[in-house]
Amino acid sequence: MLLNMMVTCVTAGRLCFKEKTSIVVLCADAQCHIFDATFDSSSHLQSICCQKLACNAKDARILEGDGPCDMAVAYSDRVVRLFRWVPQSKTDKKPGELVLLIKWELAGQVSRISLHSTSKASNLILASQPGGGFAFLQKKFETYESRMCPTLVYHPPRKNPNQNTETRTWLVGDLRCNTAKQSTSLIGLCLADGTLQLISADLHQSEAMWSVSLPVNGELFGLSKFDLTNSDADELAVCCWDGSTYICNQNADILHFPVGQACQAFTAGRLAISPKVNVPVLVYATCEQSTLIFYNLDVNSVPSYSLHNALSNRPDVLEKFAKYHISYSDPIKLRKAIRFLLYHPPRHHH
Structure with a gap:
């Protein structure tokens, strides 16, 4: 078309x-x-x-x-x-x-609108505001200066003397989390200057869970959410003008990689590469008039783990070590055994 x-x-x-x-x-x-x-x-x-x-x-x-x-x-x-x-x-x-x-x-420019749900309401409309602020747009009216106006609930930016209050803001609401301890009303928010935040928010209250400053060369844009690690929790993905991509989980662990081309548009999500099957996908529109689509993203965890930590999830392997009197609680002995098996395995003579 x-x-x-x-x-x-x-x-x-x-x-x-x-x-x-x-x-x-x-x-x-x-x-x-x-x-x-x-x-x-x-x-x-x-x-x-x-x-x-x-x-x-x-x-x-x-x-x-x-x-x-x-x-x-x-x-x-x-x-x-x-x-x-x-x-x-x-x-x-x-x-x-x-x-x-x-x-x-609204008072400021809107770079992104999103939908958000809380324990009391669903399909709330979110609109970003400059400097890290946002507003809930309600489907009801109130009287203001003798006229009827649709209701806005503003959440002003967090005060930061080093931050430009007119910086463009991107947001994405209704993030899924996989633990009952975490808030179920999470919003991801990023500023063009490299600030990335996770916010717990309902209609009238909001609190920053954490905030990180990314080392960017240009503006951040295209903030998206998707379950990259198949953990039933959403990660945040955002891109920079030079193609640098940052993927962050809800514990503020960050995965960073360069695409190698300047980009003008970006999105991430679970999309259909083949019929009726949605998988994690990264999509870039480059400044060289091309579209890059990355799939087959075999990422089980955003933070990297040592082999010693990975063994805690393999009781079958630990049982085999125990036969040789090597305990997981003795990291020095376990490390020596792993090093021996990796670099000095016993040779079998035929």
Whole structure:
């Protein structure tokens, strides 16, 4: 499908139909194109709807649920709009249209919107704000200076005298964690200057769990979440202009590697490389007009472990060492035995 205008953002979800996924493409000239993602033809996409919304969309998210499906769209004029898909009757020529429900006006530029869930609410809309702040956008109204306004709950940036308050901020909400001890309302947040944070947040309170400063050469962007290690917990992935990629788990352990090319767009997630099978994937759009897709990411752990630590999970191997009176509780003796087996194994003469 060839579009005659610059595409500014793309999202996917069950917007038009409960039983199948739609792809939504927003263009700089305000056109919104919706396609059927389940269409079988490899040559072109089947168009569901084309509608004019508003110019200069920056990011979009589909709010799936049991009721009507909504789509939140962030724009370059510090505005976020919420649209609802309204099906038409069978006699109409088009299947439906997007209807504007709410328009929020924020104090600063919105680089990213995301969805977040807490113990009391789900599908909360998050909007990033400069300098590390963010806001919850609520679907209700309040009176402000004698007029009705949609409700915003601001979480201001953490005070840091060395930080630019206008630095672009990326965020991703609703991170999964695999232990009951951790908060179930985690947000990942990064600033363009290299700051990466994990935040525990509900509607009215937020607390930084940790904050790290990454040694970046350029701006960070494209903050994403995905379960890289198959641990039922989400890792954070973020990229820099020079292609440097950082993957961080919820304990602030960091895996860093260079891609080797300058990049202008990045995302990570569990995506389908083959039909009906989602695997961890890293996707880069480079400045050399190419797209890089990395899969087969065989990573079991973000931090590296010594062989001595790895043996703690192998009782069968420890039993064999015990037959030779080598105990795991004696690390010096165990280290000598491992070194002997690795570098001076006994030779078998035939």
